[in-house]
Amino acid sequence: MSSFILVTGGTGYIGSHTTVALQQAGHQVLILDNLSNSSVSVLDAIAAISGQRPDFIEGDIRDATVLARVFCDYRIDAVMHFAGLKAVGESVQFPLRYYDNNVHGSLQLLSAMQTANVRTFIFSSSATVYGDPQFLPLTEDHPLSSTNPYGHSKLMVEEILANLYQSEDYWRIARLRYFNPVGAHSSGLIGEAPQGIPNNLMPFVAQVATGTREHLQVFGNDYDTPDGTGVRDYIHVQDLADGHVAALKHCLNSASELLTVNLGTGIGYSVLEMVKAFERTSDTSIAYKIAPRRPGDIAACWADTLLAEQTLGWKAQKGIQEMCDDAWRWQRHFASREKP
Ligand code: NAD
Ligand code: UFG
Numbered sequence: 001m002s003s004f005i006l007v008t009g010g011t012g013y014i015g016s017h018t019t020v021a022l023q024q025a026g027h028q029v030l031i032l033d034n035l036s037n038s039s040v041s042v043l044d045a046i047a048a049i050s051g052q053r054p055d056f057i058e059g060d061i062r063d064a065t066v067l068a069r070v071f072c073d074y075r076i077d078a079v080m081h082f083a084g085l086k087a088v089g090e091s092v093q094f095p096l097r098y099y100d101n102n103v104h105g106s107l108q109l110l111s112a113m114q115t116a117n118v119r120t121f122i123f124s125s126s127a128t129v130y131g132d133p134q135f136l137p138l139t140e141d142h143p144l145s146s147t148n149p150y151g152h153s154k155l156m157v158e159e160i161l162a163n164l165y166q167s168e169d170y171w172r173i174a175r176l177r178y179f180n181p182v183g184a185h186s187s188g189l190i191g192e193a194p195q196g197i198p199n200n201l202m203p204f205v206a207q208v209a210t211g212t213r214e215h216l217q218v219f220g221n222d223y224d225t226p227d228g229t230g231v232r233d234y235i236h237v238q239d240l241a242d243g244h245v246a247a248l249k250h251c252l253n254s255a256s257e258l259l260t261v262n263l264g265t266g267i268g269y270s271v272l273e274m275v276k277a278f279e280r281t282s283d284t285s286i287a288y289k290i291a292p293r294r295p296g297d298i299a300a301c302w303a304d305t306l307l308a309e310q311t312l313g314w315k316a317q318k319g320i321q322e323m324c325d326d327a328w329r330w331q332r333h334f335a336s337r338e339k340p
Contacts, residue, residue, distance in 0.1 A: 003075040004030040005248070006118075008061050008109065009082030010054065011038035013192040014124065014181055014237060018080060020050050020190070021241035022248075029054040030074055032061065033083065037195065045189040061105040064112065071116035078120035078172075078248055079113060081106065084153075087199055088128075088296065091150035102153035103160075110164065120172045120251050122244060123161060125154050127179045127233070127264070127301060136268075137304035140177070140260050147296055158260070165258040172251040179233035179264030179303050181240050183323040184330030191330030192237075202234070202323075205275060206331040209282040216286060218271050220293035225300050229271035233264040233302035236318035236326070246314035264303025265316040274320065281324035 005022055009015040010031030016038075019029045023046075031043070031054050040058070047053035055074075059066035061083045070076070084102045085091065091098040106123075113121065130138050131145030146152040158175050165171045182202040184191030197213075198204040207213040221228040243263040251257050269277075275286050309315050 001075045002028055003077045004028045004055065006030050006032060006070065006074070006076045006079045007054075007082065008032045008079065009084065011035065011040065011042040011056075012082055014178075014240060015080070015082035016042050016046055016190045017185055017237045017241040018082070018244045019046055019054055020185065021238070021245050023050040023052050023054070025245045030070070030076070031056045032059055032066070032070060034058065034060040039193075042190060048189055049185060049187050061109050062100070064108055067108060067112035068115075071112055071118065076116070076118050078122065078252065079109065079118065080122040080244060080248070081109060082124050084124070086150065088148050088150045089199065091153070092148050095149035098149045098153050099156075102150075103156050106157045106160065110160070119168075119170055120248075121161070122174045122176065122247055122251065123157060125158055125175045125177045126151070127177050127262070127303065129155050129158065129177060130301070132298050133301055136300060137266060137302050138262065139304040140262060140307055162258060169256045172254050172257040173259070174247040174251055174257070175260040176243065176247060177260070177262050178240060179235050179262070179301070181237045182234045183236040183238070183318070183326040185238060186326050186329070188326075188329040188333040191327065191334060193334060201271060201274060202278075202327055205278045205286055206327050208286050208288075209278060209284045209328065210331060210335050212335065214287065216275065216288040217291035218288050219291055219297060221290045222293075223299040225270055227270050227272050230297055231268040231270050231300035231302070233266065233268055234274065234320060234323055235263065235265050235316055236323045238326075239265075239316040239318050243308065243312065243314050243316075246312040250312050259311060261308050261311060262303040262305060263308060264305060266303055266305040268300055268302035269320055274324075277320045278324045278328070281321065281328045
């Protein structure tokens with residue numbers, strides 16, 4: 001019986017890129033996704049890139065019956081857990097939905113793993129767990145806090161994982177704190193496809209460039225940053241995917257591990273710098289208007305990347321021009337495919 005990496009949320013944005021990276025590193029992938037924020041057609045795109053169609057089960061991580069079947073029918077070496085909800089504003093409106101999906105869902109998954117004796121777990125956490133930075137760059141020992149149910153759900157799962165590791169130290173766990181994933185696969189075949197109006201900067205900018213949206217609202221130009229707009233650590237999603245493969249390798253080579261590590265580039269760019277970079281890529285002018293600050297936003301945030309380099313031997317390779325080029329290629333491919 002050959003062995004698989006179980007990727008929950010694998011038809012989603014980060015999960016699909018990581019699936020490709022895993023396949024290219026020689027792993028077989030089984031995806032479990034309820035398709036609440038993705039399409040089954042992503043499987044064809046993954047197959048077109050890697051030459052290998054991942055196994056797929058449509059199901060929910062909160063469904064114990066589905067999970068039992070997955071662990072019974074497949075030999076699973078490790079679980080990469082991407083499935084969850086991720087919109088900060090929506091989490092304030094529907095907190096129970098977020099705790100149910102992100103916390104209860106993770107508990108169900110971990111219980112099924114424990115029963116099946118699968119103890120290697122890679123978790124999608126977020127730089128949001130650092131709250132409003134007290135210092136920059138953000139090191140992994142920066143104090144933690146949360147200002148919304150989404151961030152709190154990530155903190156809760158991080159703590160559950162620490163408790164689990166304390167109780168049974170033969171677990172091998174990586175808590176990966178992503179900064180701002182952007183871009184798309186260089187093939188243009190997979191990328192981020194937000195439903196409705198995008199919450200995040202880059203998908204919004206890309207839609208202004210295609211004419212789908214009239215102008216970008218820049219949320220605040222009075223922050224204590226060089227040009228007054230918010231500064232973030234944008235990381236190419238393929239670099240992020242490679243970081244997962246490195247974390248998996250590290251865990252599989254350890255007898256016992258609880259690793260908490262930032263996945264970012266260590267460089268911050270402002271909203272206006274990202275707009276300018278996208279204008280260069282798309283050869284368009286991105287219309288924007290300065291709007292009030294978005295509630296809950298922080299001024300600036302970027303990662304200290306030393307621990308990732310030292311423990312995983314991983315470092316992001318792609319710069320903002322590549323992030324914009326690949327986002328633009330995907331946007332044109334995706335937008336043209338959507339047209340009747
Ligand atoms: P995404 O929405 O594109 O992918 C998540 C996938 O999980 C989707 O395909 C969705 O259908 C699936 N899903 C959701 N709930 C499920 C459930 N209960 N059972 C089975 N499948 C379910 O999101 P993404 O951007 O790829 O994010 C992946 C993970 O990374 C999430 O946990 C997110 O919180 C985390 N993260 C994302 C970002 C970001 O900016 N994209 C930043 C930090 C952390
Ligand atoms: N911004 C705009 N206009 C927009 C959208 C965003 O000016 O239409 C600005 C924001 O104010 C911020 C920057 O662009 O300064 C980045 O905003 P995003 O919404 O793209 O990203 P955030 O940093 O707010 O949050 C993202 C994810 C979170 C995750 C966090 C981790 O959405 O889930 O990165 O760093 F927790």
